[in-house]
Amino acid sequence: MIRYCKLCLLPDTKPDLFFNPEGICAACTAYAARKEVDWKTREESFIKLVREINVKHRSPWDCIVPVSGGKDSTAQVLKMLELNLNPLCVNSTTCDLSEIGRFNLQNIKNLGVDLVEFSPDPVVRRKLNRIGLEQVGDISWPEHVGIFTIPVRAAVQFKVPLIIWGENSQNEYGGPASDALSNTLTRKWLEEYGGLLGLRVSDLHEAFGIPQNKLIPYFYPTDEELQEVGVTGLFLGHYFPWDGLSNYLIAQANGFKSFGKTIEGSMVDYENLDNHQTGIHDYFKYLKFGFGRATDIASTNIRRGRITREQGLGIVKELDGRYPSSCLGKKLSEILDPIGLTENEFGVICDRFTNTTLFSKDHNGDILRKPDQTPIKINYTNVE
Ligand SMILES: [Zn+2]
Numbered sequence: 205m206i207r208y209c210k211l212c213l214l215p216d217t218k219p220d221l222f223f224n225p226e227g228i229c230a231a232c233t234a235y236a237a238r239k240e241v242d243w244k245t246r247e248e249s250f251i252k253l254v255r256e257i258n259v260k261h262r263s264p265w266d267c268i269v270p271v272s273g274g275k276d277s278t279a280q281v282l283k284m285l286e287l288n289l290n291p292l293c294v295n296s297t298t299c300d301l302s303e304i305g306r307f308n309l310q311n312i313k314n315l316g317v318d319l320v321e322f323s324p325d326p327v328v329r330r331k332l333n334r335i336g337l338e339q340v341g342d343i344s345w346p347e348h349v350g351i352f353t354i355p356v357r358a359a360v361q362f363k364v365p366l367i368i369w370g371e372n373s374q375n376e377y378g379g380p381a382s383d384a385l386s387n388t389l390t391r392k393w394l395e396e397y398g399g400l401l402g403l404r405v406s407d408l409h410e411a412f413g414i415p416q417n418k419l420i421p422y423f424y425p426t427d428e429e430l431q432e433v434g435v436t437g438l439f440l441g442h443y444f445p446w447d448g449l450s451n452y453l454i455a456q457a458n459g460f461k462s463f464g465k466t467i468e469g470s471m472v473d474y475e476n477l478d479n480h481q482t483g484i485h486d487y488f489k490y491l492k493f494g495f496g497r498a499t500d501i502a503s504t505n506i507r508r509g510r511i512t513r514e515q516g517l518g519i520v521k522e523l524d525g526r527y528p529s530s531c532l533g534k535k536l537s538e539i540l541d542p543i544g545l546t547e548n549e550f551g552v553i554c555d556r557f558t559n560t561t562l563f564s565k566d567h568n569g570d571i572l573r574k575p576d577q578t579p580i581k582i583n584y585t586n587v588e
Contacts, residue, residue, distance in 0.1 A: 330543045491579070
């Protein structure tokens with residue numbers, strides 16, 4: 205049986221999610237603690253820290269802002285401009301960039317910032333997508349690695365010591381208390397929470413024959429390189445209250461475009477717009493851990509009192525973990541084709557990564573599914 209947080213809808217099957225003795229998850233506990241935060245003082249300490257680092261290092265830009273082109277990074281860039289900072293934005297191209305993702309990235313440039321787009325070799329990337337999917341059940345493995353390594357490599361390369369990341373996902377979505385309260389992103393944080401799933405970049409050459417020189421973008425800089433520039437990565441969410449919906453509204457008022465209809469497997473139309481493979485990533489999360497993107501978003505909105513837990517539950521039952529027959533309007537077969545997989549082969553991989561104990565079964569032991577193939581969970585509420 206899956207046990208759920210008493211306040212939101214996060215399940216105890218979520219990796220690294222801690223529950224207190226009252227049955228409340230770490231994400232809800234961390235959110236409640238935010239009410240105690242003196243944000244004015246945090247903002248002042250942020251400005252002071254940025255000033256100190258820049259006076260010490262005299263870097264050409266005030267900071268690096270890693271940008272996907274999404275609502276959060278758009279809001280992050282706007283915040284930097286509001287604080288009169290001159291950021292160097294760094295984008296790591298997604299695995300299967302959508303048209304709307306391209307539009308929103310262009311929109312960030314037009315806010316009035318310098319932006320470096322780094323696109324790792326797409327031929328190698330497609331191999332890594334397949335390795336990620338087959339080995340650890342995550343097609344987005346190379347993208348998640350690159351999102352964390354490429355901006356840090358850029359910091360070293362362009363000699364800009366300060367990197368401003370967005371939210372600390374361990375605070376927003378739940379994690380060990382000491383890591384949830386962290387204001388910095390370090391190599392240790394990346395290795396624990398960056399989504400490496402036990403597959404190491406250093407293994408890819410020997411195990412899969414990927415040439416070493418094609419793996420450069422995926423390696424975190426060495427400690428010596430980081431120390432030479434004095435690289436520090438801060439979470440903006442530690443200094444300013446973080447909220448996905450507010451970020452969307454701010455971004456939208458500044459040219460950001462949403463999808464216009466609810467994204468497959470999600471419950472909103474304004475996030476995860478930049479990669480057609482995201483639907484597969486989210487579906488595997490559902491197969492492995494029994495929850496998908498709709499659960500995450502519903503839970504953040506329940507915590508903020510925008511919907512009740514019951515309303516969230518209704519949405520999650522209907523939308524969560526949807527079989528990714530399409531993503532952002534692109535058909536599954538067209539998403540799989542470039543990585544050399546058919547839908548049948550994909551199905552076999554899905555089965556391999558399905559935690560069958562999380563789903564209802566018929567008397568033959570086969571998993572029960574909705575008409576669109578989505579497996580039905582064993583329980584949606586706490587079974588006392
Ligand atoms: Zn919770």
